[in-house]
Amino acid sequence: AQKITQTQPGMFVQEKEAVTLDCTYDTSDQSYGLFWYKQPSSGEMIFLIYQGSYDEQNATEGRYSLNFQKARKSANLVISASQLGDSAMYFCAMNSNAGGTSYGKLTFGQGTILTVHP
Amino acid sequence: SAVISQKPSRDICQRGTSLTIQCQVDSQVTMMFWYRQQPGQSLTLIATANQGSEATYESGFVIDKFPISRPNLTFSTLTVSNMSPEDSSIYLCSVVDAVTDTQYFGPGTRLTVL
DSSP, rough: OOOOEOOOOOOEEEEEOOEEOOOEEEOOOEEEEEEEEEOOOOOEEEEEEEEEEOOOOOOTTTEEEEEEEEEEETEEEOOOOOOGGGGEEEEEEEOOOOOOGGGTOEOOOOEEEEEEOO | OOOEEEEEEEEEEETTTTTEEEEEESOSSSEEEEEEEEEOEEEEEEEEEETOOOOOTTTTTTTSSSSEEEEEEEEEEEEEEEGGGGGGGEEEEEEEEETEEEEOOOOOEEEEOO
16 A cells, blocks of 8 residues: 655745655555645646656756655655745645556645745 | 546535536546545545446445446546535546656536535
8 A cells, every 4th residue: 555644734935945845655566656736725736746766867847846765765845936826735646657457546645735925 | 738627616516416527638548537635635536437447436435426437538427426515525537648657637626515
C-alpha cells in the first residue's frame, strides 16, 4: 500500500519569498510517480509538477521545483518568488507506474494550506 | 495536456434524489477515474472506468450507490444515487496522459445535499 504524509497543515510566506512544502511517501513499488497539485477555493485541482521515480534530475516547471530525495522518500515542493495568487491548498500525491490495475490510482496526502502575505 | 470538462459545476439537491455528473475529455483515453473530496478532506478514488467493461470500484464504494457509464473513449458519467447529506462533496474526474504519465483533473462538481 502507498502512503503520503504532509506534516505541515499550514504554511505562511511573504510575497516574493521562496517556500518549501514537505511531502514524504512510502511504497513498495519500484516504479512510481509523484505529483503536486494546487487547489484554490474554487475546488479545481491544478496540476503543478510531476516526478517519475526513475528520473535522475529534479523536475522543474516555471516557479515550481520538486526536490526529490529517493533514499529519504521525500518529494518536497519548492515555490520560488511567491505570489499572492499562490495562496491555496497544496496536495502531494503518488501513483504506481508498475502498470496493471494500480496505474492511475492516486494516493493523496492531507494537504498543506499556503498563505502568501503581501 | 488533456482538457477535461464536467457538468454540472455545482448543484444543490434534495435528500433521496440522484444526480448524474458528466465528464468529457478532449482526447481518447483508456481509463477515466472518479474521485470524491468530502469537506475539509483529501481526495479519495471512487472507481476506475474503462471503456467497454464494468467500472472497478474501490473499497467502500458500490455500484448501486455510484453507477458509472463509459460509452466511449472521451466520455463518462458518475451518478450519485439516493443522496444523503453525507454525499455533499466535490466530485472530480481524472485522466492520465499516457505519454507523460501526468494525471489531470476536471474542474469538479460541487454537490450539496439538503
